[in-house]
Amino acid sequence: MKKNDDKKAMDRREFIRTGVRYGCVSLLAAGGLYLTSSRKYGKDSQHKVWQLDPEKCIKCGKCATTCVLTPSAVKCVHVYAACGYCNLCGGYFQPGTKKLTTGGENQLCPTAAIKRTYIEDPYYEYSIDENLCIGCAKCVNGCSDFGNSSLVLQVRHDRCLNCNECNIAKSCPAQAFTRVPSSRPELI
Amino acid sequence: MSNRKIKERSIQFCLLGLPIIAIIATLVYVKFIADKSTKAGNKSSQSQVNPFSYDISDLKKVNSELVKYVERGGGVKVPLRRPTAMTIASDNTIYVAGKDRVLQLDLRGQQLQEFAVLGIPISVDIAKNGDMAVCFEEGLMLLDKNNQKIFDVRKFPKNTLFTSVAIEGDSIYVTDAGRRVLIQLNRSGEIVNEIGKRDSDAGIQGFIVPSADFDVIPGNDETVWVVNPGIHQLENYTYDGKLRSSWSAEHVGIQGFSGCCNPTRILLLENGDFVTAEKHIVRVKIYSPTGEFKCVVAAPHKFEDGTVIIDIASDRAGNIYILDSKSEDIRVFEPKMDRDEKK
Ligand code: SF4
Ligand code: SF4
Ligand code: SF4
Numbered sequence: 208m209k210k211n212d213d214k215k216a217m218d219r220r221e222f223i224r225t226g227v228r229y230g231c232v233s234l235l236a237a238g239g240l241y242l243t244s245s246r247k248y249g250k251d252s253q254h255k256v257w258q259l260d261p262e263k264c265i266k267c268g269k270c271a272t273t274c275v276l277t278p279s280a281v282k283c284v285h286v287y288a289a290c291g292y293c294n295l296c297g298g299y300f301q302p303g304t305k306k307l308t309t310g311g312e313n314q315l316c317p318t319a320a321i322k323r324t325y326i327e328d329p330y331y332e333y334s335i336d337e338n339l340c341i342g343c344a345k346c347v348n349g350c351s352d353f354g355n356s357s358l359v360l361q362v363r364h365d366r367c368l369n370c371n372e373c374n375i376a377k378s379c380p381a382q383a384f385t386r387v388p389s390s391r392p393e394l395i
Numbered sequence: 396m397s398n399r400k401i402k403e404r405s406i407q408f409c410l411l412g413l414p415i416i417a418i419i420a421t422l423v424y425v426k427f428i429a430d431k432s433t434k435a436g437n438k439s440s441q442s443q444v445n446p447f448s449y450d451i452s453d454l455k456k457v458n459s460e461l462v463k464y465v466e467r468g469g470g471v472k473v474p475l476r477r478p479t480a481m482t483i484a485s486d487n488t489i490y491v492a493g494k495d496r497v498l499q500l501d502l503r504g505q506q507l508q509e510f511a512v513l514g515i516p517i518s519v520d521i522a523k524n525g526d527m528a529v530c531f532e533e534g535l536m537l538l539d540k541n542n543q544k545i546f547d548v549r550k551f552p553k554n555t556l557f558t559s560v561a562i563e564g565d566s567i568y569v570t571d572a573g574r575r576v577l578i579q580l581n582r583s584g585e586i587v588n589e590i591g592k593r594d595s596d597a598g599i600q601g602f603i604v605p606s607a608d609f610d611v612i613p614g615n616d617e618t619v620w621v622v623n624p625g626i627h628q629l630e631n632y633t634y635d636g637k638l639r640s641s642w643s644a645e646h647v648g649i650q651g652f653s654g655c656c657n658p659t660r661i662l663l664l665e666n667g668d669f670v671t672a673e674k675h676i677v678r679v680k681i682y683s684p685t686g687e688f689k690c691v692v693a694a695p696h697k698f699e700d701g702t703v704i705i706d707i708a709s710d711r712a713g714n715i716y717i718l719d720s721k722s723e724d725i726r727v728f729e730p731k732m733d734r735d736e737k738k
Contacts, residue, residue: 266449267445268445268446268447268448269445271446271447272446290605291604291605291606291625291655291656292605293603293605293625293655294625295653295654295655297654297655297675302451302454302647302653303454303647303648304647315449317447329603329625329626330603343446343447344447344449345447345449348449349449352449352451352654352675353653353654353655353675354605354654354655355605355606355655
């Protein structure tokens with residue numbers, strides 16, 4: 208009887224040992240798989256943030272429509288060093304505008320986020336109200352088609368949630384999104 | 396293995412192995428299959444219409460009746476890489492410049508002469524006597540027709556950024572986009588005047604130069620024509636710096652100039668008409684001596700996306716030569732003969 212009990216006890220131990228063996232192997236495999244896939248999608252980049260490369264951006268409008276935030280964390284940024292301060296700014300005015308005045312009907316921006324400040328005849332400074340900007344890139348298009356390309360889109364990190372998988376990056380037709388070090392978060 | 400052992404292993408597998416396989420399968424599904432389908436969804440959404448689209452294609456359309464020139468097949472092959480400037484001298488030879496050299500070609504592209512210059516020329520002009528002025532971003536050189544250096548000055552005031560050069564009479568004129576002035580030099584390379592500075596009393600608004608497109612050409616009568624690109628205006632200055640006349644054509648349509656810094660290049664024909672080249676909506680047009688739009692030489696559809704017209708010139712027959720940044724060759728446009736001429 209005792210012998211039989213011992214055998215039973217041993218079988219139970221062996222049963223558990225073998226089960227744990229199976230479990231460990233499977234968990235290792237699952238862990239490896241998960242890590243590989245995470246690496247592929249950039250989860251290992253602890254000190255990295257999302258940014259878009261204006262050189263690659265084709266101004267498709269998706270930055271305004273696919274960010275998980277409303278309005279988008281992508282905003283228009285003005286590179287003042289590249290600006291001509293023109294009275295006839297292609298990023299500010301609708302193409303074909305006859306009157307170069309601040310009337311809403313003349314402005315290209317759908318949310319009136321671009322402010323124009325008179326400096327001296329005929330120079331104006333253009334600045335972006337980021338609370339109004341939705342990152343639609345209309346002005347970026349206008350500035351590159353008629354100006355010096357001084358208006359560009361950038362992810363603003365005071366708003367961006369730094370999602371593991373940036374929704375805009377997934378749908379960007381130009382693959383303009385990339386991970387950059389948080390110490391140098393801009394690509395301009 | 397006994398039947399009992401097989402049974403036990405099966406139970407072990409069912410109790411521990413299967414749930415783990417299920418977990419792995421779920422992870423694989425979430426990471427790869429679901430992801431793929433999201434991507435597919437995104438792809439289909441890529442074809443969605445952009446609610447913020449910006450379309451200027453209508454502005455690029457040109458009524459074919461306005462086009463009075465036709466491109467001659469072949470053009471002129473330029474025997475150097477990345478040409479940066481071009482002109483046609485009064486002897487009907489082409490001068491084309493690239494890094495460290497200027498080549499003289501006949502109208503078929505045969506090389507006649509080579510001039511060594513140190514640096515990347517931005518603009519070249521040939522005087523009636525054969526002197527050649529070559530300007531660099533921060534330097535200016537004058538050579539005689541025998542390839543002898545008259546002067547080579549590389550030191551100019553801070554912020555100098557030369558963009559174009561013209562020789563007229565005894566003076567050499569250079570546009571400086573950095574300091575927004577037209578500089579006049581004598582044949583010794585000394586600055587004798589700075590023209591076009593803002594002067595309300597003389598009615599001079601000053602040059603508005605938002606980018607490095609700021610052209611000057613000789614005016615055939617001891618004057619020069621300069622583009623004031625920020626206000627789409629052509630201004631005519633006498634040799635002593637007085638503003639004699641000007642005309643502008645502010646319009647987004649074919650009849651005018653729009654955007655920043657147009658026209659980028661100008662040219663004066665023998666009959667006094669102006670040829671103008673533009674950027675953004677890339678096109679070449681002709682205006683009367685007083686600035687009325689006359690016709691189109693090359694419509695926007697003649698240029699590949701991203702083309703820059705590096706320079707324009709004309710020969711004695713009135714053909715227009717366009718140095719195209721994409722092909723890096725000279726494209727030639729001949730006046731279309733009208734019906735009466737053809738008969
Ligand atoms: S989604 Fe990409 S291409 Fe489109 S506007 Fe944003 S960065 Fe540019
Ligand atoms: S046009 Fe679009 S991108 Fe530009 S400022 Fe307005 S909302 Fe922002
Ligand atoms: S990471 Fe998230 S919040 Fe930031 S831009 Fe992308 S989708 Fe928007």
